[in-house]
Amino acid sequence: MNRSNTTINTNDFIRVANLVSSWRRPVLLTHTNPDGDALGCLLAMRSILRSLGAVPRPLLYESPPPRYAWALEQESIEVLTGPADAALAGADGVLVLDTCTHSQLEPVAECLKRTLLPKVALDHHVTRDLSVDDFLIDETASAACLIVAEWAEAAGWTLDDDARLAIYLGIATDTGWFRFANTDARTLAAAAELTREGLSPAALFEQLYQRETAARFRLLAEVLGTVELHHESRLAVMTVTRDMLTRTGADRRDTEDMINYPLQIGAVQVSVLLVERDAGGIRISFRSKPPTDSRPDIDVAAIAAAFGGGGHARAAGARIAGTLDEVKARIISRIVL
DSSP: OOOTTOSSOHHHHHHHHHHHTTOSSEEEEOOSSOOHHHHHHHHHHHHHHHHTTOOOEEEESSOOOGGGGGGGSSSOOEEOOSOHHHHTTTOSEEEEESOOOGGGGTTTHHHHHHOOSOEEEEEOOSOOOOOOSEEEEOTTOSOHHHHHHHHHHHHTOOOOHHHHHHHHHHHHHHTTTTTSTTOOHHHHHHHHHHHTTTOOHHHHHHHHHSOOOHHHHHHHHHHHTTOEEETTTTEEEEEEOHHHHHHHTOOGGGGTTGGGGGGGSTTOOEEEEEEEOTTSSEEEEEEEOOOSSSSOOOOHHHHHHHTTOEEOSSEEEEEEOSOHHHHHHHHHHHOOO
């Protein structure tokens, strides 16, 4: 597998592999609102660590979006319902996947700060504030699952069918099925290697994108109806209210990927999706694409960071207190195009 652009060398992979493979009861964590890359990391590392004789405990804080239900039919992932400290009871290490920020680990963030357990983070995002004992960070990787694949190769770990499928799931979803700008030769080489073992991209695509619920489809229709264009149509803003979710029978997990639709408009450079949260405040997602003229490119991770969030230059998120109208006004005034 060609890793010529990676910022992690073989010695890094082996050093961290030696630490993690020494754990017998590791806890595997990822970010809130898990996407395909987060779930892929959890599933792949569960398979890998089991093959090494460990008994890993992957955890989520809420059920994943319905489109990933098929991936958990054989064996689900535990959803944390009790105290966060109980999640680490009996563990001998913590592996944090696809994030390196406390804000995305809110249900267990304070627990992670207190614990004396060794912690390792694997991530490809720009934003990070998590204190760990070691890490595998590569901002040039298109997906965290790509780092997992390269880690396994460098460490000499064998990938079974479940691990290969999970890794492909993470890579394919984080690259928008190989459409986004983060898709590079390294990404495609990894995907080719995974399919060489018999994995069917067509079957996975059908599972992910051709078995949507009617509720999600109804919600999508309403969300697209909220599109507002600002700053000479360079900024698109969409909203999801609690009433919309009730009316369509959908939930917040069904909003995944909806933010990308306005980027199909030629003039739109930045897309923003605001979702009302039951707990109060607004969850915001940002996406961007390169400008088609001489105007500067927009780093949405920097915008998200201004509101306490983070992510990638082209994909980021944050959570802000306030009403939908208040937060929308702040976002529109903050983004200058």
